[in-house]
Amino acid sequence: MNNTVVSTILIIGFSLVLLIIALLAFKLRQSLWDMHEQMQKAYIKLSQAETQMEHMLQQTKNSINIAKEEAVNATGLSALGFQFPVFLGGPSIDAWHARHLLFILQEYKPRTILELGSGSSTIIIARALQLMDAPPKLHISVDHESRFLKNTQDLARQNGVEQLVTFKHCPLQPLAGFDLPWYSGIPEIVADTKLDLVVIDGPPAFAENMDYAREPALPVLRSFLSDNAVVVLDDANRPGEQTIVTNWLKQYPELRRLHIPQGKGIAVLTLQP
Template identity: 35%
Template sequence: MMETLAIAALLFLCAYILHKVRHMHLLVHALRDDTRHGHTTLFRQLEALQGLYISLGLRRALPLTRGWAASPDFLQELAAHALDEKPRCVVECSSGISTLVLARCMQLNGGGMVYSLEHDPVYARRTRRQLELHGLGAWATVLDAPLTLQAFGGATQVWYDSAKLPADAAIDMIVIDGPPQAVADAARYPAGPVLFPRMAPGAKVFLDDAERPGEQAALERWAREFPDLEIEALPCEKGAAALRYRPAA
């Protein structure tokens, strides 16, 4: 009886050790895959950043593009579109590095203006300072736009006070990278009802962080409420989406 118990205990121990070894094996492979993915992502961002400097001919370094800032691949998408299609009126939801990039595009294009809605006075001052340092103050305006409670589709939600936007300008390009997701479940949804009706035919919208649940909810609502929008995913680090306004003839 004791011998049988000893054999059973030994077999259980062997099975347990094999289970742990397999678990460690899987962890090692997962770590290897994560490391490879991390290297690939980093290389892609370095490529995008280098391409951005070349395309824009920048003589002064951009602010850091990690953390909350827009990633280089998303900035490159914005620059490529702005340089190719030469929008005259660009509206941003949130200011930052993208403001500098788009202002530089306007300068290279020889026309156009960027209007950036910014609810945080500290960030607004920083962006204005960067615009001046880069000699781009004439191509972008950072608008103080505090978050206020507004009505959208029968519900209330905080969003930028957009009263300072030019009332008569048709918008050719919109970049949505704010407000922060913490202010509401679908914090960026109001950009649709406020700004989309003011778009010129052929205008394009760029949404950052498009893989997050709140942004996915916003995209679903926009698709229902604005059927003239064509939506596509962009392969950017944080997830992004592009929406093209093509009104029916």
């Protein structure tokens, strides 16, 4: 073998080694890049998990705070000394609503009360005014369902306040100008009375397409409100109730609104001084 052949073989061999090294380097770079991408994805997932954990932690803290506040409210309300349990929450007003109702009763001492949607609220109002030695002249509690009205009447009797409340069964019926039915006979029941307190917690508005079930309340009752009347609308955090209040404020600019967001939310409407 002459030198030229040896050199050629060496060059080819060397080139092959270089090519193999280059291929291996390329493969290694590819693997490193893939690893980098996988690590980046894992990092994003970890960050998302961390955000979710922080969100869950915040929600848990909020729930604990709400439960604490409810316990404080319930403890305060126990001073009403019921002889038979009066439950709050669920279909009834919540403890926040009850707490604010007590403030309103203490501040305004209403002489004439109309409740749309009877239940625990009826007993709380009657019992609180009894304890304050400020029995109203008239406390009407309305329900569209006779069985719920009877439940409330039984609860009132069991708690010694039945005689303080006038119970009215007012089935729902179509009302001109509104899409949904509303309580029948309210203007006749209220008659010449000027109302100091109206609590609107009915008709039920939780079902689909029932969002504006409570809208007729103010148009029907506006002319029956006394000069320093207070109107309380329950479930005021719901979009339907918020629209109702906005519409009422446009229709009756003399009303002032206080929105209390705690619990299910209540809207407290008063007349301008």
